[in-house]
Amino acid sequence: MRNIALLRSPFWLSAMKYAVLQLILAVLFAVIGYAAPGHSQGVLDREVTLNIKEKKLEYVLSKIEEQTKVVFVFSPKLIQSHRLVTISKSKEKLSVILDELTGYLNLDYEVVGDKVILKRQHADNASVEPEAAPAFTPVPITGKITNAKGEPLSGVSIVVKDKAGGTSTNANGVFTIDANEGDVLIISIIGFKSREITIGSQHELNISMEEAVAELTTVMVGSRSLRPRTNVESPVPVDVISSKDLLxxxxxxxxxxxxxxxxxxxxxxxxxxxxxxxxxxxxxxxxxxxxxxxxxxxxxxxxxxxxxxxxxxxxxxxxxxxxxxxxxxxxxxxxxxxxxxxxxxxxxxxxxxxxxxxxxxxxxxxxxxxxxxxxxxxxxxxxxxxxxxxxxxxxxxxxxxxxxxxxxxAGEFLGTVFSNNASQDSALIAQNGGWDRKNNMYIxxxxxxxxxxxxxxxxxxxxxxxxxxxxxxxxxxxxxxxxxxxxxxxxxxxxxxxxxxxxxxxxxxxxxxxxxxxxxxxxxxxxxxxxxxxxxxxxxxxxxxxxxxxxxxxxxxxxxxxxxxxxxxxxxxxxxxxxxxxxxxxxxxxxxxxxxxxxxxxxxxxxxxxxxxxxxxxxxxxxxxxxxxxxxxxxxxxxxxxxxxxxxxxxxxxxxxxxxxxxxxxxxxxxxxxxxxxxxxxxxxxxxxxxxxxxxxxxxxxxxxxxxxxxxxxxxxxxxxxxxxxxxxxxxxxxxxxxxxxxxxxxxxxxxxxxxxxxxxxxxxxxxxxxxxxxxxxxxxxxxxxxxxxxxxxxxxxxxxxxxxxxxxxxxxxxxxxxxxxxxxxxxxxxxxxxxxxxxxxxxxxxxxxxxxxxxxxxxxxxxxxxxxxxxxxxxxxxxxxxxxxxxxxxxxxxxxxxxxxxxxxxxxxxxxxxxxxxxxxxxxxxxxxxxxxxxxxxxxxxxxxxxxxxxxxxxxxxxxxxxxxxxxxxxxxxxxxxxxxxxxxxxxxxxxxxxxxxxxxxxxxxxxx
Missing domain, CATH: 2.40.170.20 (TonB-dependent receptor, beta-barrel domain)
Structure with a gap:
């Protein structure tokens, strides 16, 4: 059984840097002879024993490196995906292990000497550079936000740093937001210190907010106190209506x-x-x-x-x-x-x-x-x-x-038009081509x-x-x-x-x-x-x-x-x-x-x-x-x-x-x-x-x-x-x-x-x-x-x-x-x-x-x-x-x-x-x-x-x-x-x-x- 739930971090290596790295490695391997025909198969025949449950791919690769003495070459963005890996193998060939891992992760690989280069794979199996690969779909992150007493906080703003959009907590203090591994959540509400939380492998977060002394101009009508108060703590009634509620x-x-x-x-x-x-x-x-x-x-x-x-x-x-x-x-x-x-x-x-x-x-x-x-x-x-x-x-x-x-x-006008005398008015209306009694006003x-x-x-x-x-x-x-x-x-x-x-x-x-x-x-x-x-x-x-x-x-x-x-x-x-x-x-x-x-x-x-x-x-x-x-x-x-x-x-x-x-x-x-x-x-x-x-x-x-x-x-x-x-x-x-x-x-x-x-x-x-x-x-x-x-x-x-x-x-x-x-x-x-x-x-x-x-x-x-x-x-x-x-x-x-x-x-x-x-x-x-x-x-x-x-x-x-x-x-x-x-x-x-x-x-x- 494989339980896979991927999170990824931001890609820090630019396309140009990655291309240059690939070129340098290829030239280097060619010069020192690691790319000789037939040598790749010997690497792939090396045996691997793994018993891993719900670990990141980077961890799995490090265990393979320890046992096979190979070196994996990859972009950090490529392997920090949104899935966790569970795998159990005993004395299995490296080729079988790699085929299984890369198949589930939509990757391809190339063996150059003792180096295994991981690449992104298109739907038609044509290898492409990782920076050209489509972005991973963000994963729903759920959480609950409370104060120091453990009481839920409603109306807390949660946004992903440097990205548009966001959400807020409900009356239970619960929220859901789409984010990737490595993304930073900015969490804020009037009266509490803002927090920044970096997303890791956790999908469910419990976050406690610390009260803060507000600035004088923090806007909250009804009180000029520097100590923040919620609507149930205020001495007078205040409604706070968010833009989401207005919309x-x-x-x-x-x-x-x-x-x-x-x-x-x-x-x-x-x-x-x-x-x-x-x-x-x-x-x-x-x-x-x-x-x-x-x-x-x-x-x-x-x-x-x-x-x-x-x-x-x-x-x-x-x-x-x-x-x-x-x-x-x-x-x-x-x-x-x-x-x-x-x-x-x-x-x-x-x-x-x-x-x-x-x-x-x-x-x-x-x-x-x-x-x-x-x-x-x-x-x-x-x-x-x-x-x-x-x-x-x-x-x-x-x-x-x-x-x-x-x-x-407007309703139908029932009064007189040309004369205040009703009978005379009827005759005058007829003489003047009638009268539309339904379109006299705009009400x-x-x-x-x-x-x-x-x-x-x-x-x-x-x-x-x-x-x-x-x-x-x-x-x-x-x-x-x-x-x-x-x-x-x-x-x-x-x-x-x-x-x-x-x-x-x-x-x-x-x-x-x-x-x-x-x-x-x-x-x-x-x-x-x-x-x-x-x-x-x-x-x-x-x-x-x-x-x-x-x-x-x-x-x-x-x-x-x-x-x-x-x-x-x-x-x-x-x-x-x-x-x-x-x-x-x-x-x-x-x-x-x-x-x-x-x-x-x-x-x-x-x-x-x-x-x-x-x-x-x-x-x-x-x-x-x-x-x-x-x-x-x-x-x-x-x-x-x-x-x-x-x-x-x-x-x-x-x-x-x-x-x-x-x-x-x-x-x-x-x-x-x-x-x-x-x-x-x-x-x-x-x-x-x-x-x-x-x-x-x-x-x-x-x-x-x-x-x-x-x-x-x-x-x-x-x-x-x-x-x-x-x-x-x-x-x-x-x-x-x-x-x-x-x-x-x-x-x-x-x-x-x-x-x-x-x-x-x-x-x-x-x-x-x-x-x-x-x-x-x-x-x-x-x-x-x-x-x-x-x-x-x-x-x-x-x-x-x-x-x-x-x-x-x-x-x-x-x-x-x-x-x-x-x-x-x-x-x-x-x-x-x-x-x-x-x-x-x-x-x-x-x-x-x-x-x-x-x-x-x-x-x-x-x-x-x-x-x-x-x-x-x-x-x-x-x-x-x-x-x-x-x-x-x-x-x-x-x-x-x-x-x-x-x-x-x-x-x-x-x-x-x-x-x-x-x-x-x-x-x-x-x-x-x-x-x-x-x-x-x-x-x-x-x-x-x-x-x-x-x-x-x-x-x-x-x-x-x-x-x-x-x-x-x-x-x-x-x-x-x-x-x-x-x-x-x-x-x-x-x-x-x-x-x-x-x-x-x-x-x-x-x-x-x-």
């Missing part, structure tokens, strides 16, 4: 990837919402887009220039565009689910999302192609990530292109073309000092439709230009850029220090096509430049940290101190005159470009503000079981004043496998510079008389005389108090559980007050006195308008049983949350007294429902991911809870019930470095509940009343959406590592 979602946009991996995060695409069609508002724990802070490599990321002022989730907020980051550049995403204003600054009321970029060598290629079951919404992605050594440092580069085609889920995803470039550098400049830098640029070209303008809308449509009306488009150009540079190191007294500066910004350009300025008549252009929004931010940080535990006789006592200086810049640039001007105010015709009037010279803004802050963060293991974290932060804003935040977090180990943790903190969110200065006139569809009607809506600055006449007070900061209490447990080596309850009380939340309708006796005179044109029907302004309470529960259970020879990862993750309005703020001029229907003068029921009901109150996800050898399979079911949208008339309120979305995929490694995945998101083609058709109650049956459907055009709600309205999506993707 497994089948999504290609970072916001959507997080939505299907982090239970407390929701991000849904909006439709018919002006600029918000192009930038998705996101929510953490049911709060607003501007109440979560986004970091990139641990540094503050700038907000967008766009203000969400239309009827969507997050109305009145200014968020951060996660989709401006190339997905191919992301190493992992960390989600801190706890208030962190005292640690990271304003905006971190709901938590922090930290995007960590790749810093490794090798090349990765990602491609994706897919489309909706309905036949539209095709997506194409090509991403390349390449890392190269730069001296002792690393430069990692990313380029990515994404193309998204639009989707359309769904906007069209987008995205291009990205990113570079991430880390370069040692001395033994204790490193320079680092990150540059990023993205460009997005978008196109989204508005509401159709019908011929009957004579105040908005120039009949000579568009006799059948028109569907206007908002075309966007979005540019993002950022540059980070810093130096970090350690002093002689062991203080870690980090000095960095980051400059970045977002610019949003609006263009309108297929439209008109009705006040210009036939002279109106049909395409318009409508202006730009721009936001830029410069942030400089200085941070110091040191663990003083040894001096205080404590396991750890980490002190972190630092300061930050920030500079915000916001700018509004007017559009061309034709995009905003009313050239004939007395005609009743509406001025400006239909769908999005341009920014006017009176809207122009070029404002700045500065923010300086300082913080202290102390974390200590008081005992082996008791962890305490205390943090405080002071910030000064040049435009509104000072803010102070603090935090206390505790964790106590009840048992080795069970801990309790909790935190209490206060936080703040300063008004964004956008909310101070943004103003414009836009066409918004407001609820008038219970129906959606196009209304020119004026958004005024908070300090505008109109806002003051309506009783809007000066803006001040939002303040919050966060409470959390949870348990963490590892009841078994393959099981982990975290349960965290929380409550977030927020005072003075900043939202858009209104809509104030001109028809109201308290509003009309104010607008008239201010000289506002009569075509403006609605006004709104930013105000600290409500107090809210948010409470909820996060549960994450992970189980990773060994199933056969494969690895199975099971995860159950859930978030339950509820936000309620505790108080609506009145003013001296306008008391907060609701009418009989529950509508406040400046915050009606529709606006209330955006805060309380527009995001799912729960999201539950169960997933299974199985990996065996080359084959992988994933299935995930996500239940999105119910959402609701209210009307100012309670009879028209709607609730959309909970739905379960199922995603599934299978993958196969067609090559050790190439993996193909075929999958489907929303496998069973689930849609949200349709909007209801109400009746007015007149007559025996009543007439159909299309209030919420806008005359049948909307099948699904645009005001509250759980997971979008596009249905099933299938795709194929490929990832390759080189």
């Amino acid at each position: 497994a979602t089948g999504q290609i946009e970072p916001a959507q990837q997080i939505q299907f991996t982090a239970p407390s995060f929701v991000s849904n695409r909006q439709t018919i919402a002006d600029g918000t069609d192009h930038i998705d508002p996101a929510s953490l724990r049911g709060l607003g887009p501007d109440q979560v802070l986004v970091l990139v490599n641990g540094k503050r990321r700038y907000n967008t220039a766009l203000v969400n002022i239309n009827g969507t989730v997050g109305k009145g907020s200014v968020g951060t565009d996660l989709n401006s980051i190339p997905a191919s550049s992301i190493e992992r995403i960390e989600v801190l689910r706890d208030g962190a204003a005292s640690q990271y600054g304003s905006d971190a009321i709901a938590g922090v999302i930290n995007v960590v970029l790749k810093k490794k060598t090798g090349t990765q290629v990602f491609t994706h192609a897919g489309q909706q079951y309905a036949g539209d919404g095709a997506n194409l992605q090509l991403g390349v990530n390449h890392g190269l050594k730069l001296g002792k440092g690393v430069l990692n580069l990313t380029a990515e292109i994404r193309r998204r085609e639009p989707t359309n889920r 769904g995803n906007s069209k987008q073309l995205n291009a990205y470039a990113e570079a991430n550098l880390e370069l040692p400049i001395s033994a204790n000092t490193k320079f680092y830098a990150t540059g990023m640029y993205s460009f997005r070209k978008g196109k989204a439709a508005g509401f159709y303008r019908y011929p009957k809308q004579t105040t908005q449509v120039v009949a000579q230009l568009y006799p059948r009306g028109f569907l206007p488009y908002i075309e966007s150009e979005i540019n993002d850029h950022s540059l980070l540079a810093g130096i970090k190191g350690k002093t002689a007294s062991a203080w870690n220090w980090d000095v960095s500066s980051v400059y970045g910004g977002n610019q949003f350009r609006f263009d309108v096509s297929n439209s008109n300025n009705a006040s210009m008549g036939v002279n109106s252009p049909t395409d318009f430049y409508c202006g730009k929004l721009a936001f830029r931010q410069s942030t400089t940080n200085v941070d110091f940290s040191k663990d003083l535990g040894s001096k205080l006789n404590l396991s750890s006592f980490n002190v972190a101190i630092g300061a930050e200086a920030r500079f915000d810049m916001f700018k509004i640039t007017p559009g061309q005159e034709e995009s905003w001007r009313n050239y004939d105010p007395n005609s009743g015709k509406v001025g400006g470009a239909q769908v999005f009037p341009g920014y006017q010279p009176s809207n122009a803004v070029d404002e700045t503000r500065s923010v300086v802050s300082t913080y202290v963060d102390v974390e200590s293991d008081i005992t082996e079981k008791f962890l305490v974290n205390v943090a405080g932060r002071f910030e000064h804003y040049s435009d509104f004043g000072n803010a102070l935040a603090g935090k206390l977090a505790l964790r106590y180990k009840l048992l080795d496998a069970l801990s309790i943790r909790g935190a209490i903190s206060n936080g703040f969110r300063a008004p964004s510079i956008h909310q101070y200065y943004f103003n414009n006139t836009s066409t918004q569809f407001q609820i008038v008389g219970g129906s959606l009607s196009p209304s020119n809506t004026l958004t005024v600055r908070n300090n505008d005389p109109i806002a003051k006449a309506l009783g809007i007070p000066d803006l001040k900061e939002e303040t919050s108090v966060n409470y959390s209490l949870g348990i963490t447990s590892k009841p078994g080596r393959n099981v982990s559980l975290t349960i965290d309850a929380y409550r977030i009380d927020i005072r003075n939340r900043i939202l858009l007050a209104g809509p104030f309708r001109r028809s109201n006796p308290a509003v009309g005179p104010v607008l008239n006195n201010a000289g506002i044109p009569p075509d403006v029907q609605v006004v709104q302004a930013f105000s600290n308008i409500i107090d809210t309470k948010t409470q909820g529960l996060d549960v994450i259970l992970s189980v990773s049983p060994q199933v056969g020879k494969g690895n199975l990862d099971l995860t159950l993750a859930a978030n339950f949350n509820e936000t309620t309005i505790k108080k609506v703020k009145g003013t001296e001029n306008i008391p907060a007294v609701p009418d009989s229907l529950g509508n406040y003068f400046f915050f009606d029921r529709a606006e209330q429902s955006r805060v309380e009901l527009a995001n799912p109150k729960n999201k539950i996800s169960a997933s299974a991911n199985y990996q065996y050898n080359k084959i992988g399979a994933m299935i995930r079911a996500t239940r999105f809870g119910a959402v609701s949208s209210w009307n100012i008339n309670p009879q028209l309120d709607e609730t959309y019930e909970a739905k379960i979305i199922t995603d599934a995929s299978v993958s196969y490694s067609v090559h050790p470095r190439v993996r193909v995945t075929i999958g489907a998101n929303n496998l069973f083609d689930v849609y949200p509940d349709k909007l209801k058709w109400f009746r007015d109650g007149k007559g025996d049956k009543g007439n159909i009343y299309y209030s919420n459907t806008s005359d049948g055009r909307f099948v699904y709600s645009r005001n509250a959406t759980q997971f979008g309205m596009n249905g099933g999506y299938y795709y194929i993707s490929l990832s390759a590592n080189f």
